[in-house]
Amino acid sequence: MTRQKSGFRALPSADQFLLSEAGKGLVAIYGRKLTLNALRARLDVARAAIQAGEDGTALAANLAGQLAADLSDGVRSRLRPVLNLTGTVLHTNLGRAILAEEAIRAAHTAMANPLALEFDLDGGGRGQRDDHLRGLLCELTGAEDATVVNNNAAAVLIVLNTLAAGREAIVSRGELIEIGGAFRMPEIMARAGVRLFEVGTTNRTHPRDYANAITPDTGLILKVHTSNYRIEGFTAEVSAFELAEIARKAGVPLLNDLGSGSLADLSNYGLRREPTVAEAVAEGADLVTFSGDKLLGGPQAGFIVGRRELIAAINNNPMKRALRLDKIRIAALEATLRLYLDPERLAERLPTLRLLARPQAEIRAQAERLAPQIGRMLQPLSFEVAVCDCDSQIGSGALPTEKIPSAGLGLTGAGGDAPDRLSVRLRDLDMPVIGRIHSGALILDLRCLERDIDLISALAGL
Structure with a gap:
């Protein structure tokens, strides 16, 4: 005592x-x-x-x-930078696209200064914040007009609510997708005040299914690009071009939701083609919706491009104010969209495309440089390091079956729980290192590691 x-x-x-x-x-x-x-x-x-x-x-x-x-x-902020060595370039849980330097500078300027956000410098009166993006979007997509909201789910929501509230929206059963966070297209439609009318079957939908479903109560036809899954085998779907013809004859608007959405032809960068926004507009969709922070490589946003009178109706919807963007994201989006006006240098300047286009040989050479030094750093923890081939993926629902050959470091130790134990240690670093566990090893896919020193400095904290 x-x-x-x-x-x-x-x-x-x-x-x-x-x-x-x-x-x-x-x-x-x-x-x-x-x-x-x-x-x-x-x-x-x-x-x-x-x-x-x-x-x-x-x-x-x-x-x-x-x-x-x-x-x-x-x-210490919980919103901490990490090294994304998962192999998923657009990782939803890690913030998706990394912004280009031009977008970062534009966002910084917007944060540090008053801006002519809704001020017309020519006339001295009130302006529209979407005007900063409208011209660029029309030029890049061929659409008559454009507007922007805070993400693509919001874009679909406001289109449905504007054009079909209290009426029916026709959609194929094979396109009733669920997006991240267990949000399902039927639920979004219900919140928009729209009655879902399903046509076709899960694997096969034909033009007659749409044509037979159209009634005076039809508000719109919705086509959803199934970017986060793929049905193969005995399948049939109605192309956007065919669907545009059906909608036009019936006098019903067609909304083509591209989801991830790309402004560039991905096949130019060694990836499988995805329909571009410009193609969707040219195929005859009245409105096209797509994301800003996925394949486009900008901050989170939802774009709506298409017919002028429909965009005007959307902008007059009171919901638009609740879904609008702030000055920081508008500034970053404008800078990102301007990069697409110089396609020859796009992959060099836009991190998303630069990372997706990295050749496997370049990444493997990086792994071989790093392996001896990382091995020495992990030796006190009784872990071994080996260079390995692996597969990266785009992420965020884009091209879900597309594997991109990559390379990395395979970290192995004694005991079946060794990868989990090391994963915990790496997440606890001042600069957390996030990999993935596969076949008894912790894999650090180096596709998104542009500087060797970043990984060396992070692991020094061990």
Whole structure:
């Protein structure tokens, strides 16, 4: 009991600690309120430890260091940069597209300055924020007009609500997709106030299915590009061109939702072709929707391009204000779209395309350079490093069956849980390293690692 009392006496009071040099230093960094709250919590822990038999003098000696660590952890943002070595270039959980330098500079300017966001510099009156993107989108897609909202699900939502609220929207059963976060197309349609009318079957839908379903209560026909899955075998679908003819004859608008959506022909970069937005417009869709932060390589946004009178109706929907973009994303999107006006240098300047187009030979050479040094760094943890071939993927629902030959480092150790144990250690670094576990190894796919030093510096924290 005497030892316990002396242990309690060894602990400083909160006021005593705050007046010490260590306390003053922490208050200068974190402020009095945060420091005091963390100190009280740490003193409570220390008193409980003394009651359990621990040495109070040792706890008091370690108090300042433990409190500093508590405060550092408490103020560190959970939104931390990571090294994406998963092999998924557009990883939804890791923020999808990395922005181009031009977009980053534009966003920084928008954050640091007042902007002519909704101000007409020529006439001196009120302007429209979408005007900064409208001309670029029309030039790049061939559409009559364009508008933008905060993501592609919102784009589909507002189109459905504007053109078909209280009416039916016809869609093939094979296109009733579920997107990330378990959001399903039928549920989005219901929230838009639209009644779903399914046609065809899961694997086969024919032109007559659409034609026979059209009634005076039809608000629109919806075509959904199944970018996040693929049905193969005994299948049939109605092309966007055929569907546009059916819709035009019936006087019903056609919405073609491309999902990921690309402004460039991916086959130019060694990838399988995806329909481009310009092609979807040329095929006759009245409206086309697509994303900004996937294949396009910009910040999160949902684009709507198409007929002028339909875009005007969408912009007049009160929902538009709730879904609009802020000045930072508009600035970054404008800079990103301008890169597409120079297609010869696009892959060089747009990180998404640059990473997707990296040759496997280049990535393997990088793996062979890194393997010896990473091996030495992991040797104290009893892990071995080997160069391995692997497959990358685009991610975010784009070309789900497309595998891109890549290379990386396979990290193996003793015990069946070795990859999981190392994965935890790498996630706990100041710069977390995120790989994937496959066939008893932790694989670090190097496709998205453009600088060797980034991985070396991160692992130095081990």
